[in-house]
Amino acid sequence: MILCVETATDLCSVALCDSGGTVALRENDKGRSHASVLTVFIEEILREAGIRAADLNAVAVSKGPGSYTGLRIGVSVAKGITYAASIPLIGVDTTRSMFHGFSDSADNNFNITSTDLFCPALDARRMEVYYTVYDVKGNMISQIKAEIIDKNSFSEFPETSRIFMFGDGAAKCIGVVNRKNITFVSDFRMSASFMRKPAYEALNNNRFENVAYFEPFYLKDFLTSKPVKNVLRK
Numbered sequence: 001m002i003l004c005v006e007t008a009t010d011l012c013s014v015a016l017c018d019s020g021g022t023v024a025l026r027e028n029d030k031g032r033s034h035a036s037v038l039t040v041f042i043e044e045i046l047r048e049a050g051i052r053a054a055d056l057n058a059v060a061v062s063k064g065p066g067s068y069t070g071l072r073i074g075v076s077v078a079k080g081i082t083y084a085a086s087i088p089l090i091g092v093d094t095t096r097s098m099f100h101g102f103s104d105s106a107d108n109n110f111n112i113t114s115t116d117l118f119c120p121a122l123d124a125r126r127m128e129v130y131y132t133v134y135d136v137k138g139n140m141i142s143q144i145k146a147e148i149i150d151k152n153s154f155s156e157f158p159e160t161s162r163i164f165m166f167g168d169g170a171a172k173c174i175g176v177v178n179r180k181n182i183t184f185v186s187d188f189r190m191s192a193s194f195m196r197k198p199a200y201e202a203l204n205n206n207r208f209e210n211v212a213y214f215e216p217f218y219l220k221d222f223l224t225s226k227p228v229k230n231v232l233r234k
Contacts, residue, residue, distance in 0.1 A: 001051070002199045003042065003059045003081070006192035007034045007074030008066025008094040009122065009168055014041040015192035016049055019200055022193040024048050034073045042077070053085040058208070060199035062192075063091035064217035065130040065144060066122055071216035079211050088208040092198045093217070095120040095144055099134045101194030102166050102185070110183070112136060115161045119154075121169030129169035130219060133157070146219050151178035 001023065006013040010031040016024040026041035046053065053059075061078035064071050082089040098120035106112050114136055121131040124146050133142035133154075147153070149172065154163060159180045165173060166188035174184050202208070 001049070001056055002090070002196070002203065003045070003053075003056050004092075004192040004195040004199055005038070005042075005059065005061045005074045005078050006094075006097070006190060006195060007038065007070040008062045008064060009070065009190050010067070011190045012037055012041070012070075013190065013192035014038065014045055015195070016045045017193065017196040017199070022196065025191070025193055027191065032069075034070050038073060038077055042081070053081050054087065056085065056087050058082075058088040058090050058199070058203050060090040060092050060195050060202070062094045062097060062195065063214075064094055065124070065146070065219040066094050068216075068218060071218065075214065075216050079214065083211050088203070089211050089214060090199050090202045090207070091209045091214060091217075092195045092202070093144070094122065095130070095132045095134075096138075096140075096198050097194040098167055098188075098190065099138060100197045101191060102164070102188060103134075103136070103138070106164065110162075110164065113162075117141070117157060117161050117163045119163055119165040119170075121165055121167040121173065123169045123172065124219075127172070129172055131165075131167075131169060133163070144217075144219065149173045149176050151176060153177050154179050154182065 001018045004015040011029045012034045013027040024045045028037050059078045059082050118134045121129050124130045128146050132144040163182045166185035170184045
């Protein structure tokens, strides 16, 4: 079994998965609670399954892009578990797990065709969006980027292809993108359970991260704001 950890967004999610599906799931969508609930969720899931960390085949963690703080918390916990239990660490692109989460149910809702495109999008703050584009087979046809969306975005893709945009960054693009044949999916909800397919693909192909040197994929530098008042009067 693989323990999947997802902390790239405001949702803190932990899933215990086997090759057939999700065995157990814990989620909390109260923002900025990752540090307080993540290890609790992991302990609960392992206890529920009656296993120890050392019994896992691997730990998979969402490696970004996404929330700077959320990613650091998730990666730090995942690295700690894998190091202590001497098990492999798997890093999964956040947008790839989003693709699997959406595409698994998209055919029933949208009658997906071979020319359709999928655009997982994450809120990157300051009017930016992290996004990439996949085809129906899960091939990445546009590199992950941080970009301010405007009316000309996605003009490089033929308008005969439908684009489905989903994730917490999609709402920022509604009314901005001037493109025909684009659908904004507002009810998409992130989950660690979406990591199961790419995590098992990595496990079966022995694609593991170096626990000592692995870092989240932030995509852009972390920016801090200057305090309005100099409380130290210096």
